[in-house]
Amino acid sequence: MTLRVAALTTGLQTPSSRFRIRQHIVPLADYGIAVREFRPVVNNDVDNVLRPLRPKGTRIRDFPPIYPLYFGLLALRLAARLPGVAASWRYDVTWLERGLCGGWPTLERLLGKPLVLDVDDAVWLAQPFGAKQMQRAAERADVVVVCNSYLADWFRRFCRRVELVPTPVDGDIFFPIAKPEDSAFIVGWTGTSANFPYLASIQQALAKFLHHAPEARLRIVADHHPADLNLPPERIEFIQWSEANEATSVQTMDVGIMPLADDAWTRGKCAFKLIQYMACGLPVVASPVGMTAEVLGRGDVGLTARNDSQWLDALIFLYEQRDKAKSLGTAGRTKFLEHYSRGANRQPCGGCPR
Structure with missing residues (x-):
C-alpha cells in the first residue's frame, strides 16, 4: 500500500x-x-x-x-x-x-x-x-x-x-574529478550572499595567502558578487550560482573553506558546505563551530582554524603540501560516503510515521 x-x-x-x-x-x-x-x-x-x-x-x-x-x-x-x-x-x-x-x-x-x-x-x-x-x-x-x-x-x-538526519548530498552528482596539473590553485567558498560576512571575517588571512601564492585564486560561488571584500579583484573568481553549475564549481576547487562566527545561529548550521566539499574529495579548512567540529572530528579530513594566523597557516600548508592535501580529500570523500551521502541517509522524514 x-x-x-x-x-x-x-x-x-x-x-x-x-x-x-x-x-x-x-x-x-x-x-x-x-x-x-x-x-x-x-x-x-x-x-x-x-x-x-x-x-x-x-x-x-x-x-x-x-x-x-x-x-x-x-x-x-x-x-x-x-x-x-x-x-x-x-x-x-x-x-x-x-x-x-x-x-x-x-x-x-x-x-x-x-x-x-x-x-x-x-x-x-x-x-x-x-x-x-x-x-x-x-x-x-x-x-x-x-x-x-x-x-x-x-x-x-x-x-x-x-x-x-544530516543534510545529505548525492554522491553521484558531487564527486571528485581530476584537475589539470597546470591549473591555478583554487581556494573555494560556496554559499548565499547572506553569509558573506563570514567570508569577510578572514579576508586579512586570505589577502596574505594570495600574496604568498601568486598563482592562487579565491573562487566565490554565490547568488551575487560580494561588494565589500578588501581583496585584489583580479585574484577573485566569481561564479554565479546555478543548480546546473553548483557541483562543477566545487569539483574544480583545490581547497574548500567554511569560516564561521561562534554564536547561537552558527551552532545550528548543518555543515552543508563542508559536506559538499568532502563529497568532491576536497581538503577543507573550517571554523570548528557546531556540527562543523563534529564532521571534522570524524577523521583526518581537513584543518580547523580559529583566527587569522591559523587560517593563513592552514591554507599555506595545503598549498605547499599537495600530497597531504590530496590524502585529506580522499579521506573526506570516504567519510562523506559513510555518513553524509544520500545513500547513507535513507529515512529522511524520520521513517515517515504512519
Missing part, C-alpha cells in the same frame, strides 16, 4: 527544500512512499525582499513606513500556504520544512497529522516570533527531524521524538 505524503516546502531554490526534501522524492517512491510537494509561489524571505526599501542596517520593526508593505507580503505568503495546509488533511503524512511563514506562528497547529517537522537551522531565532512559531510546530509534530545535536536539544523540550 502506498503511503501518501504532503511535503510543504519553502521555495524552489531554498537549499533546505532541495536537499532535505526534494532530492528524496524519487528515491522514496521505490519504498512505496509517494511525496507530493506543495511549494508557495511567494518568497518566504520577506526581510530580504524589503531590504532595499529601508535604511541600511535598520530592522523592519524599527522602520514604520514599511509596515503596510511588510504585512501585505506576509498576508500573501500565508495565502500561498493555504493549498498545502488544506492538502495536509487529505494525505497520510504531512512533511513540513521549517514553518509556514518564517518568524510568525500561523497555521502550524492546523496541519494534518501525523506531522513531520524538518529543521536544518536555528530557525527559532527568526524575528519577530520564531521561538513561539517553532514551539507550536514542534508541539503539533509527531516527530521532529533535525541535522545536528544542537537543534535536537532545543526541540526535545517540545516534542517527545526527535531524529537526527
Whole structure:
C-alpha cells in the first residue's frame, strides 16, 4: 500500500527544500512512499525582499513606513500556504520544512497529522516570533527531524521524538574529478550572499595567502558578487550560482573553506558546505563551530582554524603540501560516503510515521 505524503516546502531554490526534501522524492517512491510537494509561489524571505526599501542596517520593526508593505507580503505568503495546509488533511503524512511563514506562528497547529517537522537551522531565532512559531510546530509534530545535536536539544523540550538526519548530498552528482596539473590553485567558498560576512571575517588571512601564492585564486560561488571584500579583484573568481553549475564549481576547487562566527545561529548550521566539499574529495579548512567540529572530528579530513594566523597557516600548508592535501580529500570523500551521502541517509522524514 502506498503511503501518501504532503511535503510543504519553502521555495524552489531554498537549499533546505532541495536537499532535505526534494532530492528524496524519487528515491522514496521505490519504498512505496509517494511525496507530493506543495511549494508557495511567494518568497518566504520577506526581510530580504524589503531590504532595499529601508535604511541600511535598520530592522523592519524599527522602520514604520514599511509596515503596510511588510504585512501585505506576509498576508500573501500565508495565502500561498493555504493549498498545502488544506492538502495536509487529505494525505497520510504531512512533511513540513521549517514553518509556514518564517518568524510568525500561523497555521502550524492546523496541519494534518501525523506531522513531520524538518529543521536544518536555528530557525527559532527568526524575528519577530520564531521561538513561539517553532514551539507550536514542534508541539503539533509527531516527530521532529533535525541535522545536528544542537537543534535536537532545543526541540526535545517540545516534542517527545526527535531524529537526527544530516543534510545529505548525492554522491553521484558531487564527486571528485581530476584537475589539470597546470591549473591555478583554487581556494573555494560556496554559499548565499547572506553569509558573506563570514567570508569577510578572514579576508586579512586570505589577502596574505594570495600574496604568498601568486598563482592562487579565491573562487566565490554565490547568488551575487560580494561588494565589500578588501581583496585584489583580479585574484577573485566569481561564479554565479546555478543548480546546473553548483557541483562543477566545487569539483574544480583545490581547497574548500567554511569560516564561521561562534554564536547561537552558527551552532545550528548543518555543515552543508563542508559536506559538499568532502563529497568532491576536497581538503577543507573550517571554523570548528557546531556540527562543523563534529564532521571534522570524524577523521583526518581537513584543518580547523580559529583566527587569522591559523587560517593563513592552514591554507599555506595545503598549498605547499599537495600530497597531504590530496590524502585529506580522499579521506573526506570516504567519510562523506559513510555518513553524509544520500545513500547513507535513507529515512529522511524520520521513517515517515504512519
